[in-house]
Amino acid sequence: MGEPKSQERYEDELRSAGMRITRPRKTILKILAEGEGHPDAMTIFHRASEIDASVSLSTVYRTMKVLEDRGAIQRHVFEGGPSRFEPAGGRHHDHLIDTETGEVIEFRSDKIEALQEEIARSRGYEIVSHRLELYVRKIRGRKR
CATH class of the missing domain: 3.30.1490.190 (Ferric-uptake regulator, C-terminal dimerisarion domain)
Structure with missing residues (x-):
């Protein structure tokens, strides 16, 4: 129900925030654009590092923080678990x-x-x- 965003739209958000679109960030954004579930940072990191070993956990956290600050993703903290992410917008659910x-x-x-x-x-x-x-x-x- 969270509307998946395209990788290009996520890239535009990062550029607008003054961030360079590096290969590791492109990989992270690709994972997000696939829109599978409500991944946490570690899940994103593991999926991304399978594609590109140069992806670091700190890059995942920084990227997610900027996207959250820009309103491109929503962060959820469900009781007893890590922060999980989904695309912002879409119909309320x-x-x-x-x-x-x-x-x-x-x-x-x-x-x-x-x-x-x-x-x-x-x-x-x-x-x-x-x-x-x-x-x-x-x-x-x-x-x-």
Whole structure:
């Protein structure tokens, strides 16, 4: 639901921030543009270093920080885990976090959105922003 951005758009963001587009940064941006899941910095580093051994973890962190500061990506800190990243923009969504596997599942519910609006409004407020994270685990022994 986070809209993947193209590698070129990420490069433009870095250039606008005054950063050079080095080979390691190009590799990091390629990984981000592939848009698989909500990777953390170590996952990005491991994927990138498989492609280019010159990629350093510090370059990953610096690159992610600049992209976050520029609004190109969103950083999520899910309970008990490392920061994870996804492209910024796109339609609002919430997250289920599997506490056993760490998997992050995006979902959207119009009922939940309406209920949140109703609760805020009934107390004289309007929602400026919000984030819903549900920490879950698979139900065992339940027949479907």
